[in-house]
Amino acid sequence: MTTRLDVVKTCKLFIGGAFPRTESGRSMPLHDTKDRVIAHACVASRKDMRNAVEAARKAASGWENATAYLRGQILYRMAEMLEGRREEFTMAIRNTGGVTPAKARREVEASIDRLVRFAGWSDKYQQVLGCQNPVAGPFYNFTVPQPTGITAVFAPDTPSLLGLVTLLAAPLCAGCTVIAVASESQPLPGVLLSEICATSDVPPGVVNLLTGQRAELLEPVARHREIDAVVAANLTAGQRTTLQEGAADNLKRVHLVKHTEAQWEDDDLVASPWNIEPFVESKTIWHPSST
C-alpha cells in the first residue's frame, strides 16, 4: 500500500483578484513551531507593490461608488467565509505562531466578529462622522465623509490574522481600496485571507495582499504617489521616520497604531468610527437656501 503524499499549497500574492507569484521569483520558507518547513511564501518586490497599486486604482471608483449597504454585505460575506474555514485558520495560526489551540481559535473567532462589526459600521459611520452645520446665513451646509483613496496597510507581526483583518476592514468600510502587507514573520493567515477575499464577492483589486519584508516595502510605499493613505502597526522609530518622510512627497495621510495583544481584541479601541475616520476626507457642501 502506498502512503498518499500531501498536496502542498503554493502560497502566492493576491493582486487584482488573481494569485500571481512575485515577479522577483523570491520566496521565504515558513516554519512551524518545530522548525519544520511547512510552506514557502512569496517575498513581494517593489514591482509587485506597484502592480497592486495599479489594481487598487482600477478598482477604486467602483468600490467608492458601491452603496454602503453593499460594502457592508461584502464584509459580512467575508465573515461567513472565514467562519466556514475556522479550523484551517486556527491551524495556520497555531503552526506558525506557536500559540495554544485555544488562543489560536479565539483569534480566529475575534477576526470573524471583527468583520461582522465593520460590516455593520459600513452604512453607519457616515452618520457619526458627518453632520449638518448651522452656519450664520441663508445656506444649507453639511459635511460628509468620503474615502481617502488607495490605502496601504502594514499589518502587525502578531496577532497575524486579527491585526490584518482589523486594519484592512476599516479602510474597506470607508470605501478605500487596499494594498496590505501581511505579518512578516507569520504570513500564512494573510495568504489564506486572500482566498477569503477571492470567494466573498470582494471586487478584484479592492483588496490586494502581499507577503514579504516590511523594511523593503515601507519606503517605496511611502513614496508612491498613487497611494493616498497608509496605516502601519508597531513600526520602529526608524520605520516611522522613513514612512512619514516619504509620505510628505504627496502628503499622504499616515496613521500609526501600536496595540498590545489584548488591545487588538478591544472593539471600542480598534473598531469604532474613530478607526474609520483616518481613511475618510471630510467634504463640506454649501448651497444657498432661498426661494
Next chain:
Amino acid sequence: MNPTASDTNEHHTSPGWDYSPAPERTPVELDESYGLFIDGAFRAPKSRKRFDSINPATEQTLASVAEGGAKDVDDAVQAAKAAQGPWARLKPSERAKYLYRIARRIQERARELAVLESMDGGKPIKESRDVDLPLAAQHFFYHAGWADKLAYAFPGRTPRPLGVCGQIIPWNFPLLMAAWKLAPALACGNTCVLKPAETTSLTALKLAEILREIDLPPGVVNIVTGAGETGAALAGHPDVKKIAFTGSTEVGKVLARSAAGTGKRLTLELGGKSPNIIFADAAIDQAVEGIVSSIWFNQGHVCCAGSRLFVEESIVDEVVDKLRHRMQSLRVGDPLDKNTDVGAINSAEQLRTIERYVDAGEHEGAIMHEVSADPLPTKGFWHRPCFFTGVQPSHLIAREEIFGPVLSVMTFRTPEEALTRANNTPYGLAAGIWTNTGAKIFEIARKLDAGVVWCNTYNKFDAASPFGGFKESGFGREGGRHGLKSYVKF
C-alpha cells in the same frame, strides 16, 4: 458676507463718471515699534533683530516689528508649556468665558482692527470690515462654547489636550487666520505660540493687546513675529506637540518632512487651484457674480480661490462677455476707500510672482483680458483683475497657484469632462458648481476632489463649517466639530 455683492446689479460704470472718495476714517493707534508677546507681556527680542511692516498701498512704514530668533521662540514655548497644565485644568466652562471675552472685545474693536488689517495687508476695507472681522469674532464665540462640551464631540472617546501648539499663519487673512488657529486650540485646553506672516503682523499684535485686556492668563497665547526662520524654529522646537500651518504646499511638505518621526501632530491647510464649473443650465448672471467673488475677492490672495473656470462650451461667449463687462466695473485702488473692490497686492514680492505668471500665460499663447481703466496709484503694489481665455490644461497658469487676481477660463462639453479636468490637479481644496439642476449638483459635488464645495455660491466661510483640503491641499479641518479633532488626542 459676499465681498463683492454690494454692487451686484450696478453695471453702470462709464467713462467720465467718478465716485467721490469715501475713505474709512476710524483712527488706529499704532506704536512705533512692537516687541514679542511672551508670557503675557511685550518684550524686546533677544535676537535684537527687527523689520518694518509697511502699508502695501503706500509703501509707508507702519511700525517696526521684532524678528523672533531661536531663543525668543524657546522662551515663548517655555511660557506656553508652563501655562498649559493650569489652562487645561481650569474648569472648562471658565476656559470658555475667556474665549467669549476675546470674541466680545474683537467685536467692540472691530472697526479699528478692520482699518488696520486693510492698512497692513492691502485688502479693501469692505472686506476686512464685512468678512475678516465678523468671522474672527465668530470663531472665538463659536469655539468658546465647545470648551465644556468636548466629550459630546467625540462619541465613545475622552478627548485630551495635546500641549503646546505651534501655529504658523499666512498674510492673506491675518487676524482671521489667527482666530482659526487659536480658538479651537484654546477651547481644547492647549496653549499656543502663534507666528504671524512677516508682512502682516500688526493685527496679531493688536490681538495681543486684547488678550491682556481680557486678563487671559500669561503664557496661554504667545505671539512671536518673524519670517520663515522664526517659523522653522517654532516648528522644530521639541516641546511643540502640534504644528498647525496655513500656507503654501511647498512649505507644507518641508514641515511634514521635518516633523517625520518626531511624534508631532500636524495639520496643514495648503494651496489650491480650485475649479469653478459653470453649466449651461445655471443662472448665468448669478454665476458671473460667483466668478467675481471666487477669483477677485481679496485680490485673489485666497487659497481656495476659484482660479480655474470651466464653462460649458455652449455658453462660453455669453459668460466671457458678461465677465468682461463686470470686471470693468471693479474699482481698484485705495484699500481704505469704502467703494474699493480690489485693493493692493500684499507685497512687492507677491506682485512679482503674479506678474511672472501673467507673462507666462501670454508667452504660452493664452489671451489676456484686462480692465482698461484709470491709471493705478504710483506708489504701492497693484495688479488689475484679469482673466485668460484660450488656456490649455498644460499651461502654467492652469496648473500652478498664482495667489493673485488672475483667472484661467477653459471650456468643457460633458459633465464627465468637467469632472475629469477639474480633478486633474494635485490640489483638492475647494470647488464651485453652478447649475439649476439639483441632481447634477449632488452628483458633481460628490465626485469633485475638494474639501469644500460651493454650489451656486462661492467663498463662503463660517466658524461652524469645516474647512480644509483633499490631496496635496493638506489635511485636517478648521472650523466646526471636525476642526476640534486637530487639537485633541484620545
